[in-house]
Amino acid sequence: xxxxxxxxxxxxxxxxxxxxxxxxxxxxxxxxxxxxxxxxxxxxxxxxxxxxxxxxxxxxxxxxxxxxxxxxxxxxxxxxxxxxxxxxxxxxxxxxxxxxxxxxxxxxxxxxxxxxxxxxxxxxxxxxxxxxxxxxxxxxxxxxxxxxxxxxxxxxxxxxxxxxxxxxxxxxxxxxxxxxxxxxxxxxxxxxxxxxxxxxxxxxxxxxxxxxxxxxxxxxxxxxxxxxxxxxxxxxxxxxxxxxxxxxxxxxxxxxxxxxxxxxxxxxxxxxxxxxxxxxxxxxxxxxxxxxxxxxxxxxxxxxxxxxxxxxxxxxxxxxxxxxxxxxxxxxxxxxxxxxxxxxxxxxxxxxxxxxxxxxxxxxxxxxxxxxxxxxxxxxxxxxxxxxxxxxxxxxxxxxxxxxxxxxxxxxxxxxxxxxxxxxxxxxxxxxxxxxxxxxxxxxxxxxxxxxxxxxxxxxxxxxxxxxxxxxxxxxxxxxxxxxxxxxxxxxxxxxxxxxxxxxxxxxxxxxxxxxxxxxxxxxxxxxxxxxxxxxxxxxxxxxxxxxxxxxxxxxxxxxxxxxxxxxxxxxxxxxxxxx
Numbered sequence: 001x002x003x004x005x006x007x008x009x010x011x012x013x014x015x016x017x018x019x020x021x022x023x024x025x026x027x028x029x030x031x032x033x034x035x036x037x038x039x040x041x042x043x044x045x046x047x048x049x050x051x052x053x054x055x056x057x058x059x060x061x062x063x064x065x066x067x068x069x070x071x072x073x074x075x076x077x078x079x080x081x082x083x084x085x086x087x088x089x090x091x092x093x094x095x096x097x098x099x100x101x102x103x104x105x106x107x108x109x110x111x112x113x114x115x116x117x118x119x120x121x122x123x124x125x126x127x128x129x130x131x132x133x134x135x136x137x138x139x140x141x142x143x144x145x146x147x148x149x150x151x152x153x154x155x156x157x158x159x160x161x162x163x164x165x166x167x168x169x170x171x172x173x174x175x176x177x178x179x180x181x182x183x184x185x186x187x188x189x190x191x192x193x194x195x196x197x198x199x200x201x202x203x204x205x206x207x208x209x210x211x212x213x214x215x216x217x218x219x220x221x222x223x224x225x226x227x228x229x230x231x232x233x234x235x236x237x238x239x240x241x242x243x244x245x246x247x248x249x250x251x252x253x254x255x256x257x258x259x260x261x262x263x264x265x266x267x268x269x270x271x272x273x274x275x276x277x278x279x280x281x282x283x284x285x286x287x288x289x290x291x292x293x294x295x296x297x298x299x300x301x302x303x304x305x306x307x308x309x310x311x312x313x314x315x316x317x318x319x320x321x322x323x324x325x326x327x328x329x330x331x332x333x334x335x336x337x338x339x340x341x342x343x344x345x346x347x348x349x350x351x352x353x354x355x356x357x358x359x360x361x362x363x364x365x366x367x368x369x370x371x372x373x374x375x376x377x378x379x380x381x382x383x384x385x386x387x388x389x390x391x392x393x394x395x396x397x398x399x400x401x402x403x404x405x406x407x408x409x410x411x412x413x414x415x416x417x418x419x420x421x422x423x424x425x426x427x428x429x430x431x432x433x434x435x436x437x438x439x440x441x442x443x444x445x446x447x448x449x450x451x452x453x454x455x456x457x458x459x460x461x462x463x464x465x466x467x468x469x470x471x472x473x474x475x476x477x478x479x480x481x482x483x484x485x486x487x488x489x490x491x492x493x494x495x496x497x498x499x500x501x502x503x504x505x506x507x508x509x510x511x512x513x514x515x516x517x518x519x520x521x522x523x524x525x526x527x528x529x530x531x532x533x534x535x536x537x538x539x540x541x542x543x544x545x546x547x548x549x550x551x552x553x554x555x556x557x558x559x560x561x562x563x564x565x566x567x568x569x570x571x572x573x574x575x576x577x578x579x580x
Contacts, residue, residue, distance in 0.1 A: 019314065020307040027303045035292055051253055054262045058274050062264040065272060069162060069178060071121045072195050076160065076182040078115070079125070080193050085111050089127075089186055105137070112139050123177060123196040124170040131190050143171040148181060148194070152228040152238065154220060155270045159183070162270070164220045164228035173199050176229075215280050223269035232275060235259065242273065317348070324351050373547035395449045411448050414441045421471075432496060433465040439474045439494070446482055454482070454490035461497040467573060470544045474504070476537030477567050481508040504569040513559040522557065545571070 013021075079085050085108060092104040112125050116139050126138035128148065135146050152164035165176040177196045184191040217231035221242050230236045235257060236243075243256045253262045258278050265271045279286075395411070421438040436458060443456050456478075474494070481492050495505040513521070521538055545553040552572045559565035 019311050020304065024300075024303055024307060028300075035296070038292075051262070054260075054274060054276065055252060055264070058262050058264045058272065061274075062266060062272050065178070066266050068121055068197050069180070071119065072178070072180050072197060073160060075115060075119060075122050075125075076180055076193050076195050079112075079195075080182045080184045086184065086186060089184070089189070089191070093189065108137050109139070112137060119198075121198045123173070123198040124168060124179075125193070125195050127184065128181065128192045128194045129190065130192060135194070141171040142169045144169065146194075151179065152220075154178075154222050154228050155268050157268075162268075164222075166229075168196055170196065175199065215277055217275045219273040219275065221263075221271040221273060225271075236275070320348060321351065324348065324355065370547065373543055411445065414444050418442055418445065429468045430471045431465065432460065432467050432469060435469060435471070435474050436460060436465075436496075438472075439478060442475050443478070454492065456492045456494070458494045459496070460494075464496050464498045464502060467498070467502060469502070469571065470548050473541055473544060473569070474506075476541050477506045477569075479537055480567070481506055481510065481565065498573065502569075502571040502573050504571070506567045507564065509564040512561045512564050513557075514561060518557050518559055522555075541569075545569070 088104055088108045088111070092101060092108070095101050095104060116122055116125055124138065124140050124142075126135045126142075126146075128135045128146065130148075135142075146169055148163075151166055153161065154164040155162040160180055160182045163179045163181075165178060168175055168177040170177075177198075179194065179196045181192045181194050184193050218229070219227055219231070219236055219242065220229035222228050225242050227236055227238055227240055227242055230238050251263070253260070255261070255278070259275045260278055261273055261275050263271050263273045418438060418441040421434070421441070439458070447454075478492060478494065491509045493505075493507045495503075495507070497503055522542075542555055545555060549572060554568075554570045556568045556570075557565065558568075
């Protein structure tokens with residue numbers, strides 16, 4: 001994504017989302033950093049603590065196991081190389097008398113029992129004859145046939161063989177034991193001493209699985225790293241090599257599949273390995289992570305709530321500012337209350353003060369525009385009336401030369417009436433009735449002045465006679481029709497009626513105008529519109545309507561070349577505009 005596109009997308013993020021994002025980022029970054037540091041520290045502490053504890057426990061168990069094996073080794077040395085028992089065995093071989101043989105056998109068993117009872121860590125003791133596969137002098141009843149070749153070999157030395165944990169041959173106990181076999185020092189006899197650990201010697205290490213208080217399991221490895229005993233046959237079967245033994249030979253801990261393992265190696269080279277499921281070892285760390293996750297969710301929730309409250313604290317004043325600005329040009333009334341936040345209230349007061357000043361300026365501009373419009377109307381009146389007066393006086397001059405005095409008297413009388421009406425007080429309103437009378441005086445003068453005949457038809461609704469309209473509004477429109485539309489046999493129709501609004505129509509059958517000429521006349525852009533009697537008169541009508549009615553009054557012109565022109569005025573009428 002380009003930098004420009006990214007900046008464009010950032011610009012589209014709303015103010016609300018920006019506030020929430022900034023607040024969350026500023027709040028969460030320290031929390032996340034603290035969480036990572038805490039997690040790393042706790043993980044390190046837990047890891048070192050747990051691993052050290054497991055290794056210490058395993059070392060203690062290794063010491064216990066070594067002491068137990070050393071004990072049976074010591075006992076086996078006493079029996080294999082001692083003088084008492086060996087001497088009795090030699091005599092028994094050479095004795096032929098049955099009674100003496102029985103006495104010797106009883107003495108041997110008594111000797112073995114003394115050793116067994118004096119040492120509780122020693123269990124089953126007996127002599128084994130490998131040549132014939134028999135055993136003798138056992139101090140406990142055997143549970144099954146004795147098969148030493150099937151015992152799990154843990155370590156083998158020149159003088160003694162150690163067997164890994166296996167079910168005891170002692171018929172009176174059902175426990176795992178360690179055992180050893182040592183050749184007895186007898187001349188001309190191939191005899192081995194078999195000895196097992198006692199009943200309670202290793203019960204804490206190799207208790208039955210249904211009595212295990214935890215999920216820890218043990219392995220015993222021989223000198224080559226082969227598993228000779230396993231409490232987890234599924235993952236670590238007996239007779240298989242311990243996983244990663246080559247790399248783990250010097251390592252005291254590691255992981256394999258779902259387990260953590262710790263190993264302790266004896267002085268003889270065999271090893272004991274403890275297995276702990278990862279999920280159990282990580283239980284404390286996972287509990288801490290769960291707590292941190294819950295705290296994080298709560299923290300996020302609280303942060304979002306605070307960000308939302310912060311947004312509302314900013315949004316409410318902005319909303320009030322928005323309403324104030326929207327009503328800035330509509331009304332001078334203050335619709336919104338204060339925000340109860342000093343800084344925003346100060347800005348709100350400033351906006352309202354600005355609003356008051358703007359409305360004062362509006363009023364001043366309207367007054368100035370009204371005065372300017374009145375001046376424009378007055379100026380137009382002075383432009384129109386002197387022109388009309390000069391033309392009329394010129395007509396009087398020529399009539400005096402070529403005509404009799406009666407027409408001159410009639411002309412001057414009509415002229416005086418018209419001038420008296422048109423030169424009334426500036427901006428003074430009049431009625432439809434008076435405006436029609438002035439229009440008739442004007443038409444009478446024009447009929448005397450022009451050398452062609454034209455008809456004028458004035459049709460006025462009686463209900464409109466008393467309505468108030470601006471002074472001098474009909475004559476300029478009729479004058480336009482005379483100057484620019486009517487010739488011989490011309491016709492002008494003036495129609496005034498009331499239909500929700502006052503509608504004044506001046507229609508002629510003159511030469512008409514094109515749409516471009518109409519547009520130019522309405523916009524005061526045509527040079528032709530500046531001709532006396534057309535542009536000036538039309539501008540006057542437009543200005544006087546604007547000054548009195550604003551946008552409520554309309555002036556429309558429809559014309560077709562060769563067929564004439566229709567000028568329509570639509571003026572609003574209210575009850576207060578009825579002339580008294």
